[in-house]
Amino acid sequence: MSLYYSSAMLTVFATAALIPLATIPVLAATVRRYGRLRGWPLFAAAGLLASAVALAAFTVFPLPTEADLLCSAGGVQSWQLDLGHSLDELRALNAGLGATATLTSFTFWQLAANVALFVPFGFFLHQAARWPAIAVVATSFMVSAMIELSQGTAFFGLYPCPYRRFDIDDIVTNTTGAILGVIASAIIGAIFSFTRPSPEPDLGPPGRIRRAVAVGVDLAVGFVLLSAIEIGAVMVWDIALGGDPSREPASATLTMAARIASATTMGLLIPLLRRDRATLGQAVMNLAPVREDSHGRRPRGWSVVVRGLVRWLPWVVSPAVAGPLMVMADGASAIVRGDRRSITALASASRVRSVPSIAATPHDPTGDQAFHADRYDR
Numbered sequence: 001m002s003l004y005y006s007s008a009m010l011t012v013f014a015t016a017a018l019i020p021l022a023t024i025p026v027l028a029a030t031v032r033r034y035g036r037l038r039g040w041p042l043f044a045a046a047g048l049l050a051s052a053v054a055l056a057a058f059t060v061f062p063l064p065t066e067a068d069l070l071c072s073a074g075g076v077q078s079w080q081l082d083l084g085h086s087l088d089e090l091r092a093l094n095a096g097l098g099a100t101a102t103l104t105s106f107t108f109w110q111l112a113a114n115v116a117l118f119v120p121f122g123f124f125l126h127q128a129a130r131w132p133a134i135a136v137v138a139t140s141f142m143v144s145a146m147i148e149l150s151q152g153t154a155f156f157g158l159y160p161c162p163y164r165r166f167d168i169d170d171i172v173t174n175t176t177g178a179i180l181g182v183i184a185s186a187i188i189g190a191i192f193s194f195t196r197p198s199p200e201p202d203l204g205p206p207g208r209i210r211r212a213v214a215v216g217v218d219l220a221v222g223f224v225l226l227s228a229i230e231i232g233a234v235m236v237w238d239i240a241l242g243g244d245p246s247r248e249p250a251s252a253t254l255t256m257a258a259r260i261a262s263a264t265t266m267g268l269l270i271p272l273l274r275r276d277r278a279t280l281g282q283a284v285m286n287l288a289p290v291r292e293d294s295h296g297r298r299p300r301g302w303s304v305v306v307r308g309l310v311r312w313l314p315w316v317v318s319p320a321v322a323g324p325l326m327v328m329a330d331g332a333s334a335i336v337r338g339d340r341r342s343i344t345a346l347a348s349a350s351r352v353r354s355v356p357s358i359a360a361t362p363h364d365p366t367g368d369q370a371f372h373a374d375r376y377d378r
Contacts, residue, residue, distance in 0.1 A: 019056040019143070021224060023048050024217060026129045028284045033130065035202030035356070037210045037285065040127075040195050047124035058117060059147045079152050080167040086111055087169075114173035115180070118144065122181025127195065133182045140178030144171045202286070202356045208334055210285050211352060215327065217281035222266040222315070230258035259316045267308030276355070277304050288358060289350040292341075296361035299350045307348035 027037075027045050034041045086107060093102040102108055118140055126136045152166025189195045271277050276288040277298045289307070291297045299307075311330075315323035330342035345351055 019059070020049055020052040021221065023052050023128075024221075024284055026125070027213075027217075028286070030128050031210075031284070031286045033199060034197060035200035035354075036207075037213060038207065040197055042209070044124055044127040047120065048128045051120040051124055055117065055121060055143065055147070059150065080165055080169070083168050083172070085169060086173075111169075111173055114170050115177040118174045118177030119181040119184070122178030123185045124181075125178075126182045126185035127189070133186070136182050137175065137178055141171065141175045144174035144178075147174075202354045203360055204354075204357070205340060206285070206287055206352060206354050208331075208340065211287070211334065211340075212331065214279070214281035214285040214287055214352075215330070217284050218266055218279050218311075219281075219327070221280055222262050222312075225265060226258050226262035229261050230255055256316075259319070263308075263312035263316050267312035268305065271304045271308065272301065276358075282352065286355045287352050288355055289345075289348075290353055290358060292345075292349045292351055295353070296358050299348065303348040303350050307344050307350065310344045310347045 023045075026048060030041050030045050031037050037045065089107045090102055090105075090111075093105055093107065121143070122136055122140050125131070125139065126133065129136070131139075148166045148168075148171055151164035152162055154160065154162040266280065270280050274283065275298075276283075278288040282288060289299050289303075291299055291303070311326065314326040317323075326343075330344055333346070334340050334342045339351070341351055
Protein backbone atom coordinates (compact mmCIF):
# COMPACT_ATOMS: atom_id res chain seq x y z
CA MET A 1 0.00 0.00 0.00
CA SER A 2 1.57 3.29 -1.08
CA LEU A 3 1.57 6.46 0.95
CA TYR A 4 -0.92 7.93 -1.50
CA TYR A 5 -3.47 5.18 -0.92
CA SER A 6 -2.85 5.23 2.83
CA SER A 7 -3.53 8.97 2.79
CA ALA A 8 -6.68 8.47 0.72
CA MET A 9 -8.04 5.86 3.11
CA LEU A 10 -7.24 7.95 6.17
CA THR A 11 -8.95 10.94 4.57
CA VAL A 12 -12.11 8.94 4.01
CA PHE A 13 -12.30 7.56 7.53
CA ALA A 14 -11.03 10.60 9.39
CA THR A 15 -13.36 13.02 7.62
CA ALA A 16 -16.25 11.06 6.12
CA ALA A 17 -16.68 9.08 9.33
CA LEU A 18 -15.98 11.69 11.98
CA ILE A 19 -18.53 14.23 10.73
CA PRO A 20 -21.47 11.78 11.12
CA LEU A 21 -20.07 10.47 14.43
CA ALA A 22 -20.04 14.04 15.73
CA THR A 23 -23.86 13.86 15.75
CA ILE A 24 -23.81 11.14 18.44
CA PRO A 25 -23.99 13.63 21.37
CA VAL A 26 -27.10 15.16 19.79
CA LEU A 27 -28.62 11.68 19.54
CA ALA A 28 -27.86 11.08 23.21
CA ALA A 29 -29.45 14.41 24.19
CA THR A 30 -32.55 13.60 22.13
CA VAL A 31 -33.07 10.28 23.94
CA ARG A 32 -32.67 11.90 27.34
CA ARG A 33 -35.00 14.76 26.46
CA TYR A 34 -37.91 12.66 25.22
CA GLY A 35 -37.28 9.38 27.04
CA ARG A 36 -37.65 7.51 23.77
CA LEU A 37 -36.44 7.29 20.20
CA ARG A 38 -39.44 6.93 17.95
CA GLY A 39 -41.81 9.10 15.98
CA TRP A 40 -40.60 12.59 15.21
CA PRO A 41 -37.50 12.47 17.47
CA LEU A 42 -36.35 9.37 15.60
CA PHE A 43 -37.03 11.04 12.23
CA ALA A 44 -35.12 14.18 13.26
CA ALA A 45 -32.16 12.16 14.53
CA ALA A 46 -32.07 10.04 11.36
CA GLY A 47 -32.32 13.17 9.21
CA LEU A 48 -29.44 14.80 11.06
CA LEU A 49 -27.29 11.71 10.56
CA ALA A 50 -28.18 11.50 6.86
CA SER A 51 -27.38 15.18 6.28
CA ALA A 52 -24.07 14.79 8.13
CA VAL A 53 -23.19 11.82 5.91
CA ALA A 54 -24.01 13.92 2.85
CA LEU A 55 -21.75 16.73 4.06
CA ALA A 56 -18.95 14.27 4.67
CA ALA A 57 -19.34 12.73 1.22
CA PHE A 58 -19.30 16.09 -0.55
CA THR A 59 -16.25 17.08 1.48
CA VAL A 60 -14.10 14.10 0.51
CA PHE A 61 -15.29 12.74 -2.81
CA PRO A 62 -14.27 12.35 -5.53
CA LEU A 63 -10.82 11.38 -4.29
CA PRO A 64 -7.95 12.62 -6.44
CA THR A 65 -5.65 10.52 -8.56
CA GLU A 66 -1.92 10.63 -7.97
CA ALA A 67 -1.60 12.75 -11.13
CA ASP A 68 -3.90 15.36 -9.56
CA LEU A 69 -1.40 15.83 -6.74
CA LEU A 70 1.69 16.70 -8.75
CA CYS A 71 2.78 19.83 -6.93
CA SER A 72 5.14 20.74 -9.75
CA ALA A 73 2.15 21.07 -12.07
CA GLY A 74 0.73 23.84 -9.97
CA GLY A 75 -2.29 21.95 -8.62
CA VAL A 76 -5.36 24.02 -7.78
CA GLN A 77 -5.55 27.49 -6.34
CA SER A 78 -5.87 26.33 -2.74
CA TRP A 79 -7.16 29.55 -1.13
CA GLN A 80 -9.84 31.94 -2.38
CA LEU A 81 -10.22 34.76 0.14
CA ASP A 82 -12.00 37.33 -2.04
CA LEU A 83 -15.34 37.64 -0.28
CA GLY A 84 -18.19 37.97 -2.77
CA HIS A 85 -16.24 36.89 -5.83
CA SER A 86 -19.01 34.45 -6.83
CA LEU A 87 -21.59 37.25 -6.84
CA ASP A 88 -19.23 39.37 -8.94
CA GLU A 89 -19.03 36.50 -11.46
CA LEU A 90 -22.82 36.26 -11.59
CA ARG A 91 -23.17 40.00 -12.14
CA ALA A 92 -20.62 39.85 -14.95
CA LEU A 93 -22.44 36.93 -16.56
CA ASN A 94 -25.76 38.71 -16.31
CA ALA A 95 -24.37 41.86 -17.85
CA GLY A 96 -22.66 40.01 -20.70
CA LEU A 97 -24.95 37.07 -21.47
CA GLY A 98 -28.28 37.81 -19.82
CA ALA A 99 -30.39 36.23 -17.07
CA THR A 100 -30.96 32.88 -18.78
CA ALA A 101 -27.27 32.20 -19.24
CA THR A 102 -26.62 33.30 -15.67
CA LEU A 103 -29.25 30.98 -14.17
CA THR A 104 -27.90 28.03 -16.15
CA SER A 105 -24.24 28.72 -15.44
CA PHE A 106 -21.97 26.51 -13.35
CA THR A 107 -21.31 29.40 -10.94
CA PHE A 108 -25.01 29.86 -10.16
CA TRP A 109 -25.67 26.16 -9.65
CA GLN A 110 -22.59 25.80 -7.49
CA LEU A 111 -23.84 28.61 -5.25
CA ALA A 112 -27.32 27.08 -5.14
CA ALA A 113 -25.90 23.65 -4.30
CA ASN A 114 -23.79 25.08 -1.47
CA VAL A 115 -26.90 26.69 0.01
CA ALA A 116 -29.09 23.60 -0.47
CA LEU A 117 -26.49 21.27 1.05
CA PHE A 118 -26.77 22.92 4.48
CA VAL A 119 -30.55 23.46 4.56
CA PRO A 120 -31.27 19.89 5.79
CA PHE A 121 -28.36 20.05 8.24
CA GLY A 122 -29.64 23.26 9.82
CA PHE A 123 -33.24 21.99 9.86
CA PHE A 124 -32.55 18.62 11.45
CA LEU A 125 -29.93 19.95 13.87
CA HIS A 126 -32.47 22.50 15.11
CA GLN A 127 -35.18 19.86 15.43
CA ALA A 128 -33.03 17.18 17.06
CA ALA A 129 -30.85 19.27 19.36
CA ARG A 130 -33.47 21.94 20.18
CA TRP A 131 -30.67 24.45 20.50
CA PRO A 132 -31.29 28.17 20.08
CA ALA A 133 -31.18 29.28 16.47
CA ILE A 134 -27.92 31.18 16.97
CA ALA A 135 -26.24 28.02 18.29
CA VAL A 136 -27.36 25.98 15.27
CA VAL A 137 -26.14 28.67 12.86
CA ALA A 138 -22.82 28.98 14.70
CA THR A 139 -22.34 25.21 14.62
CA SER A 140 -23.11 25.12 10.91
CA PHE A 141 -20.66 27.94 10.31
CA MET A 142 -17.93 26.05 12.19
CA VAL A 143 -18.65 22.82 10.29
CA SER A 144 -18.46 24.66 6.97
CA ALA A 145 -15.25 26.43 8.01
CA MET A 146 -13.70 23.11 9.04
CA ILE A 147 -14.66 21.56 5.70
CA GLU A 148 -13.10 24.43 3.77
CA LEU A 149 -10.01 24.42 5.97
CA SER A 150 -9.50 20.70 5.43
CA GLN A 151 -9.74 21.19 1.66
CA GLY A 152 -7.41 24.19 1.59
CA THR A 153 -4.76 22.44 3.66
CA ALA A 154 -4.83 19.20 1.62
CA PHE A 155 -6.68 17.54 4.50
CA PHE A 156 -4.23 18.87 7.07
CA GLY A 157 -1.18 17.68 5.20
CA LEU A 158 -2.31 14.16 4.34
CA TYR A 159 -1.74 15.00 0.66
CA PRO A 160 1.25 16.84 -0.80
CA CYS A 161 -1.01 19.35 -2.58
CA PRO A 162 -4.68 20.35 -2.21
CA TYR A 163 -7.08 18.90 -4.75
CA ARG A 164 -9.85 21.24 -3.63
CA ARG A 165 -9.63 24.83 -2.52
CA PHE A 166 -10.67 26.88 0.48
CA ASP A 167 -13.38 29.26 -0.71
CA ILE A 168 -14.66 31.86 1.71
CA ASP A 169 -17.82 32.28 -0.34
CA ASP A 170 -18.65 28.63 0.29
CA ILE A 171 -18.70 29.31 4.03
CA VAL A 172 -21.13 32.18 3.47
CA THR A 173 -23.46 30.14 1.23
CA ASN A 174 -23.31 27.11 3.54
CA THR A 175 -24.22 29.25 6.53
CA THR A 176 -27.03 30.85 4.54
CA GLY A 177 -28.42 27.39 3.87
CA ALA A 178 -28.28 26.57 7.58
CA ILE A 179 -30.17 29.79 8.37
CA LEU A 180 -32.88 28.82 5.87
CA GLY A 181 -33.06 25.39 7.50
CA VAL A 182 -33.51 26.92 10.95
CA ILE A 183 -36.24 29.22 9.64
CA ALA A 184 -38.04 26.23 8.09
CA SER A 185 -37.67 24.31 11.36
CA ALA A 186 -39.16 27.18 13.36
CA ILE A 187 -42.13 27.50 10.99
CA ILE A 188 -42.86 23.78 10.91
CA GLY A 189 -42.41 23.54 14.67
CA ALA A 190 -44.91 26.32 15.23
CA ILE A 191 -47.53 24.82 12.89
CA PHE A 192 -47.36 21.08 13.60
CA SER A 193 -47.70 19.90 17.18
CA PHE A 194 -46.27 16.43 16.42
CA THR A 195 -42.85 18.07 16.19
CA ARG A 196 -43.12 18.91 19.90
CA PRO A 197 -43.80 15.54 21.60
CA SER A 198 -44.09 15.39 25.37
CA PRO A 199 -41.31 13.68 27.31
CA GLU A 200 -41.97 10.19 28.63
CA PRO A 201 -40.77 8.77 31.97
CA ASP A 202 -38.79 6.03 30.18
CA LEU A 203 -39.49 3.39 32.81
CA GLY A 204 -40.58 0.58 30.49
CA PRO A 205 -38.44 -1.99 28.69
CA PRO A 206 -36.33 -0.39 25.95
CA GLY A 207 -37.65 -1.02 22.46
CA ARG A 208 -35.91 -3.04 19.79
CA ILE A 209 -35.12 0.00 17.64
CA ARG A 210 -33.47 1.77 20.54
CA ARG A 211 -31.36 -1.25 21.40
CA ALA A 212 -30.49 -1.77 17.74
CA VAL A 213 -29.31 1.82 17.50
CA ALA A 214 -27.13 1.25 20.58
CA VAL A 215 -25.51 -1.75 18.86
CA GLY A 216 -25.16 0.28 15.66
CA VAL A 217 -23.35 3.08 17.49
CA ASP A 218 -20.94 0.56 19.01
CA LEU A 219 -20.24 -1.02 15.64
CA ALA A 220 -19.86 2.32 13.86
CA VAL A 221 -17.42 3.68 16.42
CA GLY A 222 -15.60 0.35 16.51
CA PHE A 223 -15.30 0.35 12.71
CA VAL A 224 -13.89 3.89 12.68
CA LEU A 225 -11.49 3.00 15.49
CA LEU A 226 -10.42 -0.13 13.64
CA SER A 227 -9.87 1.80 10.43
CA ALA A 228 -7.91 4.55 12.17
CA ILE A 229 -5.63 2.05 13.93
CA GLU A 230 -5.09 -0.06 10.83
CA ILE A 231 -4.50 2.83 8.46
CA GLY A 232 -2.23 4.58 10.93
CA ALA A 233 -0.20 1.40 11.35
CA VAL A 234 0.03 0.92 7.58
CA MET A 235 1.16 4.51 7.11
CA VAL A 236 3.86 4.06 9.74
CA TRP A 237 4.90 0.83 8.03
CA ASP A 238 5.05 2.56 4.67
CA ILE A 239 7.10 5.41 6.07
CA ALA A 240 9.47 2.93 7.69
CA LEU A 241 9.89 1.32 4.26
CA GLY A 242 10.51 4.64 2.61
CA GLY A 243 7.05 4.80 1.04
CA ASP A 244 7.99 2.23 -1.59
CA PRO A 245 4.66 0.94 -3.04
CA SER A 246 6.43 -2.10 -4.46
CA ARG A 247 7.15 -3.40 -0.97
CA GLU A 248 4.06 -4.98 0.49
CA PRO A 249 3.56 -4.23 4.20
CA ALA A 250 2.67 -6.93 6.68
CA SER A 251 -1.01 -6.13 6.17
CA ALA A 252 -2.39 -9.36 7.63
CA THR A 253 -0.53 -8.89 10.92
CA LEU A 254 -1.42 -5.20 11.13
CA THR A 255 -5.05 -5.92 10.33
CA MET A 256 -5.39 -8.55 13.03
CA ALA A 257 -3.65 -6.33 15.59
CA ALA A 258 -5.99 -3.46 14.71
CA ARG A 259 -9.04 -5.71 15.05
CA ILE A 260 -7.95 -6.95 18.46
CA ALA A 261 -7.16 -3.42 19.67
CA SER A 262 -10.49 -1.94 18.55
CA ALA A 263 -12.54 -4.91 19.84
CA THR A 264 -10.79 -4.81 23.21
CA THR A 265 -11.40 -1.09 23.52
CA MET A 266 -15.08 -1.24 22.59
CA GLY A 267 -16.01 -4.54 24.24
CA LEU A 268 -13.89 -4.52 27.39
CA LEU A 269 -12.04 -1.32 28.26
CA ILE A 270 -14.93 1.13 27.90
CA PRO A 271 -17.52 -1.00 29.80
CA LEU A 272 -15.08 -1.96 32.56
CA LEU A 273 -14.06 1.67 33.07
CA ARG A 274 -17.68 2.82 33.31
CA ARG A 275 -19.44 2.54 36.65
CA ASP A 276 -22.62 1.22 35.04
CA ARG A 277 -20.80 -1.29 32.78
CA ALA A 278 -22.57 0.13 29.71
CA THR A 279 -21.05 0.04 26.27
CA LEU A 280 -20.59 3.33 24.45
CA GLY A 281 -23.73 2.72 22.36
CA GLN A 282 -25.79 1.87 25.43
CA ALA A 283 -24.59 5.03 27.15
CA VAL A 284 -25.62 7.10 24.14
CA MET A 285 -29.11 5.58 24.23
CA ASN A 286 -29.36 6.00 28.04
CA LEU A 287 -29.31 2.25 28.62
CA ALA A 288 -27.28 0.06 30.95
CA PRO A 289 -26.97 -3.67 31.68
CA VAL A 290 -28.16 -5.28 34.91
CA ARG A 291 -27.86 -8.82 36.25
CA GLU A 292 -30.48 -11.18 34.94
CA ASP A 293 -31.69 -11.95 38.49
CA SER A 294 -31.92 -8.30 39.52
CA HIS A 295 -33.52 -5.06 38.34
CA GLY A 296 -30.88 -2.70 39.69
CA ARG A 297 -27.50 -4.36 40.16
CA ARG A 298 -24.76 -3.88 37.61
CA PRO A 299 -23.18 -6.98 36.05
CA ARG A 300 -20.06 -8.50 37.56
CA GLY A 301 -16.71 -8.25 35.82
CA TRP A 302 -16.87 -11.75 34.34
CA SER A 303 -20.22 -10.90 32.78
CA VAL A 304 -18.72 -7.88 31.02
CA VAL A 305 -15.85 -10.00 29.70
CA VAL A 306 -18.23 -12.68 28.38
CA ARG A 307 -20.44 -10.06 26.76
CA GLY A 308 -17.42 -8.46 25.08
CA LEU A 309 -16.12 -11.78 23.79
CA VAL A 310 -19.48 -12.97 22.44
CA ARG A 311 -20.18 -9.65 20.71
CA TRP A 312 -16.73 -8.74 19.39
CA LEU A 313 -14.73 -11.96 18.93
CA PRO A 314 -16.65 -12.85 15.73
CA TRP A 315 -15.70 -9.47 14.28
CA VAL A 316 -12.05 -10.12 15.07
CA VAL A 317 -12.13 -13.55 13.45
CA SER A 318 -14.20 -12.65 10.39
CA PRO A 319 -15.65 -9.13 10.01
CA ALA A 320 -17.16 -10.07 6.65
CA VAL A 321 -19.03 -13.20 7.78
CA ALA A 322 -18.93 -14.11 11.47
CA GLY A 323 -19.40 -10.55 12.74
CA PRO A 324 -22.58 -9.77 10.78
CA LEU A 325 -23.96 -13.24 11.52
CA MET A 326 -23.51 -12.64 15.24
CA VAL A 327 -25.41 -9.37 15.00
CA MET A 328 -28.22 -11.04 13.06
CA ALA A 329 -28.38 -13.88 15.59
CA ASP A 330 -28.55 -11.38 18.44
CA GLY A 331 -31.35 -9.51 16.68
CA ALA A 332 -33.28 -12.70 15.93
CA SER A 333 -33.06 -13.75 19.57
CA ALA A 334 -34.35 -10.36 20.75
CA ILE A 335 -37.28 -10.59 18.31
CA VAL A 336 -38.26 -14.19 19.06
CA ARG A 337 -37.85 -14.24 22.82
CA GLY A 338 -40.60 -12.76 24.95
CA ASP A 339 -38.09 -11.10 27.29
CA ARG A 340 -36.25 -9.51 24.30
CA ARG A 341 -32.89 -10.84 25.47
CA SER A 342 -30.20 -11.37 22.88
CA ILE A 343 -27.69 -14.20 22.72
CA THR A 344 -25.08 -11.83 24.12
CA ALA A 345 -27.31 -11.02 27.10
CA LEU A 346 -28.09 -14.69 27.71
CA ALA A 347 -24.42 -15.69 27.62
CA SER A 348 -23.42 -12.91 30.01
CA ALA A 349 -26.38 -13.46 32.39
CA SER A 350 -27.53 -9.89 31.98
CA ARG A 351 -30.36 -7.82 30.53
CA VAL A 352 -30.64 -4.23 29.31
CA ARG A 353 -32.76 -1.56 30.98
CA SER A 354 -33.09 2.19 30.69
CA VAL A 355 -31.12 4.25 33.19
CA PRO A 356 -34.26 6.01 34.56
CA SER A 357 -35.90 2.64 35.27
CA ILE A 358 -32.77 1.44 37.06
CA ALA A 359 -32.67 4.61 39.14
CA ALA A 360 -36.34 4.13 40.05
CA THR A 361 -35.80 0.55 41.27
CA PRO A 362 -36.52 0.25 45.01
CA HIS A 363 -33.75 -0.76 47.36
CA ASP A 364 -33.37 -4.46 48.04
CA PRO A 365 -35.81 -5.27 50.88
CA THR A 366 -33.45 -7.90 52.27
CA GLY A 367 -30.95 -5.20 53.14
CA ASP A 368 -28.16 -6.84 51.15
CA GLN A 369 -25.27 -4.41 51.51
CA ALA A 370 -23.63 -5.73 48.37
CA PHE A 371 -26.78 -4.84 46.49
CA HIS A 372 -26.67 -1.25 47.71
CA ALA A 373 -22.97 -0.99 46.92
CA ASP A 374 -23.60 -2.10 43.36
CA ARG A 375 -26.55 0.17 42.67
CA TYR A 376 -26.09 2.88 40.13
CA ASP A 377 -25.30 6.31 41.39
CA ARG A 378 -27.79 8.18 39.27
